[in-house]
Amino acid sequence: MTSAELPSRDEAPARRSLTENVVSAIMQxxxxxxxxxxxxxPIEKELSVRLGVSRGSLREGxxxxxxxxxxxxxxxxxxxxTSLDATSLLSGFSFYADLQVADDATQLLHVRRILxxxxAALAARTLTDEQLDLLSAVLDRVDTIIEKGVDxxxxxxxxxxDSEFHTRIARSTGNRPLAALIESLASRTQRTRMWRAMTERGTVPGAQAEHRAILAELRRRDPDRARVRMETHLMGxxxxxETHPTEASEESDASSQ
Structure with a gap:
């Protein structure tokens, strides 16, 4: 776009206002x-006339x-x-999480721990026996890796x-917004967990033991103990x-290249 084609200072706010009107009208x-x-x-021509905006403003909206x-x-x-499901409507939060730098990653992990x-407490009341068995099967896969030696x-x-274990628990609650938020955070804190596993000896067997402890409380249908087990696990x-912000950030950058 040439300088002659750029909107003037007066035109840019006006266009933003029209776009915001389109967004507001369609959401209504x-x-x-x-x-x-x-x-x-409705077709573009019909909708632009109805909303009183140009097709360009409509497209931006x-x-x-x-x-x-x-x-x-x-x-x-x-x-x-769209289907207007929680995953679609919370996609903006995913973008926010993607933008976070290392210092803010700890804050996201804190939010993840709370959620x-x-x-886990809700899941202790809602998980079926079949769902519990599927959780156990996920952990069995990790046991097999540990037995041969993790490289x-x-x-x-x-x-x-690890991510599947946590997302299955979240989905089992039946709370779709909660599950969508947890899935988003789990995927976007994955690199920190990977870096920890690479740098701290015994992390994988330790995390596996904590997962088994969480599963045990879920099988007992004990919400309070399941909550405490999950919180302790994610605190690690x-x-x-918090203690390795630089290393985790460097690994995140390297992984994305």
């Missing part, structure tokens, strides 16, 4: 039930709502309201099993992040 249409989950938006997880554009098929401790090539599989990763 969703809120009052005029647009339902999975429903296609639609893009903003797509980032927010409210709308999705399907190539060659139009724009639709997952309560998740660097195994760490990705161990961390994947949080403490590591």
């Amino acid at each position: 249409m969703v809120s009052n039930g005029e647009l339902l989950a999975g429903q296609r938006l 639609v893009r903003a709502l797509a980032v927010m997880g409210v709308l999705e554009t399907r190539q060659g098929d139009g724009t639709y309201v 997952e401790s309560e998740s 660097d090539d195994d760490l990705a599989e161990v961390i994947a099993a 990763v949080e403490d590591f992040s």
